[in-house]
Amino acid sequence: FQSYRDGNFNIWTIAADGGEIKELTRGPFDQREPKFSPNGGSIAFSSDRSVSYGIYVLDVATGATRTWADMAAEEYEPAWSPDGKEIAFVSGGTSIVATDSSGNPRTIATGASTAQLHAPAWSPEGTQVYYVQIYNAASKLMRAGNPVFTREEVSPFPIALLSADDYVYVDNGEIRRMSAGARGISVRGPRWATPGFASLLVCPAYGAPSEIVS
Numbered sequence: 001f002q003s004y005r006d007g008n009f010n011i012w013t014i015a016a017d018g019g020e021i022k023e024l025t026r027g028p029f030d031q032r033e034p035k036f037s038p039n040g041g042s043i044a045f046s047s048d049r050s051v052s053y054g055i056y057v058l059d060v061a062t063g064a065t066r067t068w069a070d071m072a073a074e075e076y077e078p079a080w081s082p083d084g085k086e087i088a089f090v091s092g093g094t095s096i097v098a099t100d101s102s103g104n105p106r107t108i109a110t111g112a113s114t115a116q117l118h119a120p121a122w123s124p125e126g127t128q129v130y131y132v133q134i135y136n137a138a139s140k141l142m143r144a145g146n147p148v149f150t151r152e153e154v155s156p157f158p159i160a161l162l163s164a165d166d167y168v169y170v171d172n173g174e175i176r177r178m179s180a181g182a183r184g185i186s187v188r189g190p191r192w193a194t195p196g197f198a199s200l201l202v203c204p205a206y207g208a209p210s211e212i213v214s
Helices: none
Strands: 010-014 021-023 031-036 042-050 052-059 065-069 075-080 086-091 095-100 105-110 116-122 129-135 138-143 160-163 166-171 174-179 185-194 197-204 210-213
Touching (some): 031 075, 052 075, 052 086, 065 086, 065 095, 075 116, 086 116, 095 129, 105 129, 116 160
Antiparallel strands (some): 010 021, 031 042, 052 065, 075 086, 086 095, 095 105, 116 129, 129 138, 160 166, 166 174, 174 185, 185 197, 197 210
């Protein structure tokens, strides 16, 4: 997680039982938006250590940090591909770009001239990147330049994909779930089903809790 406790944003970890807390980054600059790699061995984050924001990767075992993407525009909101080979991120607020460990960039999406793009998230198989576009006062979940659904807006936070057509997202302060062709279901109060078991239950606005992931 990121914390501002020492006057700058830095990356910290905390044990799952709430025990040991470790500060992983330090320095007179901000380091934020940490994302663990799929294998848990690295953490991608954004930092303004080179004046403008870029994407960096921290080796959890050694603490070594390397530059992943530091281009002319501001780069932030990193998201690992499922195979850990690429990181997608927002570039300049107007495009979504992905780069591999060699720094080879490819543009995933570009918004309209006055649009702001946020929150890239990979599909489970790693073939598509979803993102949020804010344009003409509307905030939409997008894929390949088109809205995923049009009935409601989404908040500019990364979605979680349970499958290629099943999404969990945030809208108007609520956690919501949308399946292809279905209407969003409001859920509140996410919690673990049973201590020691990684199942997430959600409580709908009406009705009994339902399991989202396990």
